[in-house]
Amino acid sequence: MNDHWSTEAREARVRAALRGVAEAGPVPDVGGAWEEVRRRAAERGLRRLLVAGAGLAGAAALVVGAVVLAGEDPAEDVAVGPAAGTERPATTDPMAATAPPPTIVGVPEHPLVVVTPDRRALAVHDAVTGARGPTLLEVGPGERIEDPHLSAGGRVLYTVVRGGTATIGGVLLDGTTSAADPSVREEARSPAEHGGLVAYVSGGQIRLADERGEPVAELAWPDGPDRTLDDLAFSPDGTRLAFTSRGRAYVVPTDAASLAEATDLGPLAAPSWRADGRLLALAAAGPVLVDVEAVEAAPFGPLPIDVAALATADALYALDAGGTVWRDDVALPVRAAEFAVPPPA
Amino acid sequence: MAAVRRHAVDEASDVEALFRAEYRHLVGLARLLVDDRAAAEEVVQDAFADLLRRRRSVAAPAAWLRTAVVNRARGRLRRRATARRHLRVAEPDHAPPADADLGGDDDRRAVAAALRALPARQRACLALRFYDGLSEAETAEVLGISTGSVKTHVHRGMAALAAALEDLR
Numbered sequence: 450m451n452d453h454w455s456t457e458a459r460e461a462r463v464r465a466a467l468r469g470v471a472e473a474g475p476v477p478d479v480g481g482a483w484e485e486v487r488r489r490a491a492e493r494g495l496r497r498l499l500v501a502g503a504g505l506a507g508a509a510a511l512v513v514g515a516v517v518l519a520g521e522d523p524a525e526d527v528a529v530g531p532a533a534g535t536e537r538p539a540t541t542d543p544m545a546a547t548a549p550p551p552t553i554v555g556v557p558e559h560p561l562v563v564v565t566p567d568r569r570a571l572a573v574h575d576a577v578t579g580a581r582g583p584t585l586l587e588v589g590p591g592e593r594i595e596d597p598h599l600s601a602g603g604r605v606l607y608t609v610v611r612g613g614t615a616t617i618g619g620v621l622l623d624g625t626t627s628a629a630d631p632s633v634r635e636e637a638r639s640p641a642e643h644g645g646l647v648a649y650v651s652g653g654q655i656r657l658a659d660e661r662g663e664p665v666a667e668l669a670w671p672d673g674p675d676r677t678l679d680d681l682a683f684s685p686d687g688t689r690l691a692f693t694s695r696g697r698a699y700v701v702p703t704d705a706a707s708l709a710e711a712t713d714l715g716p717l718a719a720p721s722w723r724a725d726g727r728l729l730a731l732a733a734a735g736p737v738l739v740d741v742e743a744v745e746a747a748p749f750g751p752l753p754i755d756v757a758a759l760a761t762a763d764a765l766y767a768l769d770a771g772g773t774v775w776r777d778d779v780a781l782p783v784r785a786a787e788f789a790v791p792p793p794a
Numbered sequence: 795m796a797a798v799r800r801h802a803v804d805e806a807s808d809v810e811a812l813f814r815a816e817y818r819h820l821v822g823l824a825r826l827l828v829d830d831r832a833a834a835e836e837v838v839q840d841a842f843a844d845l846l847r848r849r850r851s852v853a854a855p856a857a858w859l860r861t862a863v864v865n866r867a868r869g870r871l872r873r874r875a876t877a878r879r880h881l882r883v884a885e886p887d888h889a890p891p892a893d894a895d896l897g898g899d900d901d902r903r904a905v906a907a908a909l910r911a912l913p914a915r916q917r918a919c920l921a922l923r924f925y926d927g928l929s930e931a932e933t934a935e936v937l938g939i940s941t942g943s944v945k946t947h948v949h950r951g952m953a954a955l956a957a958a959l960e961d962l963r
Contacts, residue, residue, distance in 0.1 A: 459952065463920065463952060463956065464924045466955070467826055468822075469899075469901070469902045469905060470909065471823065471826050471921075471925050472822050473899065473902055476818065477818055477835060482817055482838075482839055483814070487843075489839060489840065490842075
């Protein structure tokens with residue numbers, strides 16, 4: 450195609466086209482933007498120092514804080530998914546026009562836990578009808594909820610991010626908290642739970658704790674901290690943990706000594722276990738089903754939507770790029786930034 | 795203590811000078827990687843806020859910023875990083891709110907749509923090579939991939955984008 454264009458002419462055309470898109474619109478207010486940068490930096494720096502220095506005094510706290518700051522890559526923010534302000538306006542949302550007003554129900558038999566599109570609330574829906582159940586958590590301005598996880602015991606774990614600092618929490622499906630909620634005192638995110646064992650990411654490592662948050666084990670790469678660790682998921686039998694790092698998915702035995710024992714499954718995102726012990730995950734070209742033993746991935750689908758996340762429980766659940774949750778091939782009247790379903794039985 | 799404070803001030807002014815020189819251009823780069831201008835500004839501001847905190851550990855701030863911008867833009871789009879074929883099927887029902895900042899300029903909208911249909915790596919390679927003006931080696935370094943991969947991504951991205959531009963003629 451385009452053989453009649455010289456390479457140079459084609460490049461010039463592409464340059465001009467890119468510049469047109471890149472520079473459309475008003476000229477940015479550089480002075481105002483710089484003030485915003487300073488505000489963001491101050492907010493994050495302060496939060497990180499407070500967390501890193503907890504329990505330490507004065508200069509010692511500052512030293513620890515500096516080490517935390519210095520050891521980081523220009524990795525993506527812990528934030529994932531669409532940012533506030535990029536959501537579709539409600540008036541152009543076909544779902545908004547057709548979906549009935551939500552009916553509030555009790556804790557449903559088939560719970561579907563969602564982080565609302567603005568990431569300010571954690572809510573339960575009925576996975577069959579989409580009806581809205583209890584709201585489990587609401588956070589304030591400047592805070593957002595990420596990484597919802599629903600355990601077999603009906604406990605919801607989540608990450609709250611405020612000013613670049615992440616902590617994890619837990620709440621039961623009826624909105625009450627239990628005595629056994631993890632009270633991890635360090636910066637932590639991406640929690641998952643199986644049989645009383647909680648896994649989360651902290652300090653560039655995967656940490657395993659008992660259900661009260663008492664540390665049990667650490668899993669790190671031999672070459673040091675990895676700030677990209679994410680998407681932890683216990684296998685149905687609890688013997689293995691799937692996770693992602695630097696754009697690839699891995700599986701590691703939960704009793705491994707380090708992540709050196711992990712099996713590299715390839716460039717995949719958002720791994721989720723099925724009852725048969727295989728992993729659903731997202732490859733660049735779409736969803737795949739991975740045989741973990743053979744390290745073989747086969748295309749899965751095609752699904753009639755642009756899949757952003759997948760999970761199985763009593764059915765196949767998917768989140769599409771527009772933020773709508775699907776149950777098998779039915780679009781539920783539920784909008785979400787992320788979602789969680791119970792682990793497969 | 796005074797010396798420490800002085801050092802901190804110098805770092806901030808270094809970063810500020812870099813910000814004043816690079817902000818508009820990097821917003822343009824980010825705009826090619828995300829769906830609208832506001833998101834692009836936020837991505838670049840976040841990258842600079844991180845740079846301000848980590849100045850001492852960053853040896854090459856210009857390259858570091860580009861990596862941070864690309865990674866943050868990809869983080870934003872991560873949950874939609876999937877089968878573009880499926881997206882095209884679903885598009886009539888799931889039209890994204892992208893490109894509102896481009897107004898009624900149909901050519902720009904078409905270019906933006908064609909860019910968005912590219913895999914993230916191809917998009918990043920084209921933006922870094924042909925908007926940012928980086929060499930293949932510099933692009934490879936920013937993205938943490940080989941020069942050969944950059945060549946491949948650029949070749950494929952160019953073919954796709956040129957085909958879309960051809961339709962506009």
